[in-house]
Amino acid sequence: METERKDFRMFSLEERERAVELYFTTPMTTAQVVEHLGYPTRQCLERWLAMDSRYAGHMAKPIIPLETRRRAVELVLGGMQQKQAAKQLGVSVGAVHGWVRAYRKGGMAALQPKNRNSAQGNKPAGSRRWPSAADDDDAEALRRRVEELELENALMREVVEVVKKDPGADLRRLSNREKTLLIDRLRPAYSPGSMTCLPGIAPGGHHCRHARLGVDKYAGLRAEVAGAFADSKGRYGYRRIKAVLKTGVSEKVVRRIMAEEGLVAHVPKRRRYSSYEGETTPAPANLVDRDFTAERPNEKWLTDISEIKARDGKVYLSPMIDCFDGKIVAYTAGFSPNAELANRMLEKAASTLPGNARPLVHSDRGCHYRWPGWLGLMERFGLTRSMSAKGCSPDNAAAEGFFGRMKTEAVYPEKWEEHTRNEVLALVDEYIRWYNHERIKQSLGWMSPVQYRQSQGMAA
Secondary structure (H helix, E strand, O other): OHHHHHHHHHOOHHHHHHHHHHHHHOOOOHHHHHHHHOOOOHHHHHHHHHOOOOOOOOOOOOOOOHHHHHHHHHHHHOOOOHHHHHHHHOOOHHHHHHHHHHHHHHHHHHHOOOOOOHHHHOOOHHHOOOOOHHHHHHHHHHHHHHHHHHHHHHHHHHHHHHHOOOOOOOHHHOOHHHHHHHHHHHOOOOOHHHHOOOOOOOHHHHHHHHHHHOOOOOHHHHHHHHHHHHHOOOOOOHHHHHHHHOOOOOHHHHHHHHHHOOOOOOOOOOOOOOOOOOOOOOOOOOOOOOOOOOOOOOOEEEEOOEEEEEOOEEEEEEEEEEOOOOOEEEEEEEOOOOHHHHHHHHHHHHOOOOOOOOOEEEEOOOHHHOOHHHHHHHHHHOOEEEEOOOOOHHHHHHHHHHHHHHHHHHHOOOOHHHOOHHHHHHHHHHHHHHHHHOOOEHHHOOEOHHHHHHHOOOOO
16 A cells, blocks of 8 residues: 555656556557656556556456567568567567467467457457458468568578678669579579569569570670789779770770679778877978979889788888889888888889989988988988978878778788788788789879880880
């Protein structure tokens, strides 16, 4: 009695009536009502229900309609998790599990609600509902729906395995060729008429497109595109692929073929090592001023240092880049970003210069380019220094761009972080060799830096 008086003091009559009505007018359990309203406790709600004439005097749940049960079975058989289906329909997970299990054992008849409340069970015999022809129609409709859901599940499995799309791919965005391939894969188990659930394909249209599929006018080109993409190790997009093949078709066609075949070039992932340690020595002016072009080789050079993760540590790369064509003039790689790494690279780069060449050497404000060793080498070789503004990466964007391309095309997709540092050193050498001799650039007329210099009669 004391507990009841406490309940009445804490909650208004309106609040009590709202909670009770929600329980009797929806499929919600007492726990779901409490969660939905944020009050009261389950024990309190049970006391309120016990005072209502509609309540049977025990914790029996309201009878959940057949339509709700059928919908729950459809969602689960369609691939939705039982927990999600229960949340969507406002019922318990246990109820959904029981309905699915009952349907698999006894079909539609097993989903018929049972009168578990004594109040329901005390109805006159004449008011009790017996199975009718409508129930048979419902059972047939549910059977057809389940077959459709099973077909859709099989279809999505084929989408992943055959078309190489994500499991959640929109079927309406598939090409006609992809749709036809899917239908051909499913034909042994399903009739063409049952596959009309595939958006955008009519049974008749499928056969027409199926006939055309055998004479794909781009069949040969598809193989060439795939081969060129493989040769580039997945680094080339559709523009470079078209340039490599020297085909007469448009970039649009190459792009579509690559999309249909699932050939996607690697996308950027930016991360950069910084060596800035403050103003250690006076910095020279920025003579490049973001103009990364040059009229001839050995006019402007750019340098920087970047880190590459390996399984057992990090590898640091220090290249010298020629603004004329982007060629890597020289580089060093090691396990520590020290002055020796930068100095060795500068010596290697200077050794490639013809007798009268004195390029401008641009860098960021890293400590490697402000220590006495670097300054002494610059003076020894007669080179001119130029530096970016403090903390301003666009001032050395061309060098940053090289690191970005290398990591996008090779480091990340080929998972260099799974290799040892010594293995990464070999991979760096392989990539730079490929970059200089084989990687084509649009600005060079779709030639590599070495090929371009040779075409101009210059020393490569």
